[in-house]
Every structure is written in structure tokens, then in C-alpha cells.
Amino acid sequence: MTYIIKFIYGFILPPGGFVTLLVLLSIWLYRLEKLAAKVLFIITLLLYISVIPLTGNILIQTLEQRHTPPSQVDGDVIVMLGGGANRLLTTIRLYNQTRLPIILSGGQVFTNYENEANIAKRQLISLGVPEEKIILENKSINTEQNAKFTKQLLKKHKLHKPILVTSAFHMERAVRNFNNLGISVQPYPTDYQSSQDLSIDLNQFTPSLQTPLFLASELPTTYTLRVWKWGLRKTNNIFLFYCYFTHKPNGSCP
Numbered sequence: 082m083t084y085i086i087k088f089i090y091g092f093i094l095p096p097g098g099f100v101t102l103l104v105l106l107s108i109w110l111y112r113l114e115k116l117a118a119k120v121l122f123i124i125t126l127l128l129y130i131s132v133i134p135l136t137g138n139i140l141i142q143t144l145e146q147r148h149t150p151p152s153q154v155d156g157d158v159i160v161m162l163g164g165g166a167n168r169l170l171t172t173i174r175l176y177n178q179t180r181l182p183i184i185l186s187g188g189q190v191f192t193n194y195e196n197e198a199n200i201a202k203r204q205l206i207s208l209g210v211p212e213e214k215i216i217l218e219n220k221s222i223n224t225e226q227n228a229k230f231t232k233q234l235l236k237k238h239k240l241h242k243p244i245l246v247t248s249a250f251h252m253e254r255a256v257r258n259f260n261n262l263g264i265s266v267q268p269y270p271t272d273y274q275s276s277q278d279l280s281i282d283l284n285q286f287t288p289s290l291q292t293p294l295f296l297a298s299e300l301p302t303t304y305t306l307r308v309w310k311w312g313l314r315k316t317n318n319i320f321l322f323y324c325y326f327t328h329k330p331n332g333s334c335p
Contacts, residue, residue, distance in 0.1 A: 104125055107121045133288055134284065134285050134286075137275075141250050141274050148253065154269065155242065156181065158181055158244070159179070159183045160245050161186065162224070162246070163227075169204055171246050175244065185197075186227045197219070218231055227255065245267065248272035
């Protein structure tokens with residue numbers, strides 16, 4: 082019974098509430114203008130597919146399974162991209178195993194957030210990593226710049242075999258960017274968002290903001306408010322669409 086209640090709530094609270102609203106609107110609109118109703122239903126279906134965990138799990142799992150943590154690391158430097166607890170824990174574990182220097186790559190992506198590399202440096206020092214073992218790259222704001230600026234540091238410090246630490250879903254893009262600059266890395270993915278074996282149950286079809294896609298993007302909780310605004314704009318556009326196809330004499334909606 083608990084799972085059924087959660088399933089129902091998934092279609093009442095955002096984002097599932099918008100799916101329900103749009104389905105009801107499609108049914109009402111079908112009686113007045115079939116073409117507009119069909120277009121609205123397709124939009125609703127796409128919205129639904131994008132906010133259920135099953136879709137996120139399939140897409141994220143595809144990315145996460147492209148690289149696996151090696152049984153034995155082989156490198157002369159640990160490179161950690163961005164921040165996050167799981168990336169930090171993996172980096173500190175690798176450091177304790179190898180005592181290799183660490184390059185922290187990540188700048189201030191948004192003005193209202195602190196510099197990622199600076200935060201990570203403080204955390205690593207507090208966990209016992211000597212400051213002289215940490216090399217800072219705090220200018221990059223995307224993966225391409227991570228690779229570009231890290232390459233400069235590798236050359237400066239005469240390092241050639243980086244062990245790359247980043248989230249599993251991000252690893253494929255990161256490896257490609259480093260390879261494009263002629264840097265061969267040993268991927269060490271962490272921070273997995275999906276389970277290894279994909280299970281199909283009722284929860285996988287319940288609309289939720291807590292899908293791997295949203296979690297991977299690290300969306301803030303204020304995203305709910307943005308979804309409401311987005312929904313209102315889309316609803317308004319649908320009414321305008323309806324007015325156009327019903328050929329209102331004065332060209333305006335009531």
C-alpha cells in the first residue's frame with residue numbers, strides 16, 4: 082500500500098503534477114481541437130519520459146559502465162576534477178595507497194559558489210594530505226578547460242601518467258577531452274548514480290526530481306520553483322496554440 086501511495090503522490094507533486102495537469106488538459110482540448118490535443122499529448126509524454134527514474138537510470142547507466150575502477154592503479158599523479166564528497170573520498174583513498182601528488186582541477190563555475198579546487202584543497206589538508214602534495218588548478222569552469230589547464234601543470238611538474246578521478250557518468254567526456262590533447266589517463270570513476278543491475282518496478286515509472294539525471298546535474302532544490310514557472314509558461318503557450326488552430330475571429334484568447 083505504501084508503494085501505491087508513493088506512486089499516486091508522484092503524479093500530484095511536481096514534476097508529476099504537471100504530467101497529470103497536461104493529460105487532463107489534453108483530454109479537455111481533444112473535444113475542441115484534436116490536432117492541438119495530439120500535440121499537447123506528445124509534449125506531455127516527452128515530459129513524463131524525462132522525469133521518471135527509468136529513463137535516467139538507462140541513460141546514466143550507459144555512461145557509467147564505459148569505465149570501471151582498475152584493480153591496480155598505475156600513474157605518477159592523481160587528477161581530481163571538480164568537487165563532491167565521493168570524488169574527495171576516492172582521491173584521499175588513492176593518496177593513502179600511493180602517496181602520489183594530487184592535482185585539483187576546478188574553478189568558480191557560478192558566482193554564488195566558491196571555487197571548487199580551493200574547497201577541495203582545504204578538505205584534503207584537513208584529512209591529512211600535506212599541502213606540498215597538492216597542486217592547484219582553480220581556473221577551469223568546464224571539462225575542456227579541466228584538461229587544458231591540467232596539461233599545463235603536468236608539463237610544468239614533469240608528470241606523465243595521470244590517474245583521473247571524477248564521477249562515473251562524467252568520466253567518458255573527461256577522458257575524451259584529455260585524449261584530444263594527447264594525454265593518456267587511467268580512469269578511476271566514482272560517485273555512481275545508478276545500480277549495476279537495472280531493476281524494473283513501480284517506482285521506476287513514478288515522476289520524480291530525484292532521478293539520476295537530476296542528481297547528476299546537481300540541481301539545487303530551488304529547481305522545483307523553476308519547474309512551476311516552466312509549467313505555467315508551457316500551459317500559456319498551449320492555450321495560444323489552441324487559439325491559433327481554432328481560428329478565433331479576433332485572433333485573441335478569451
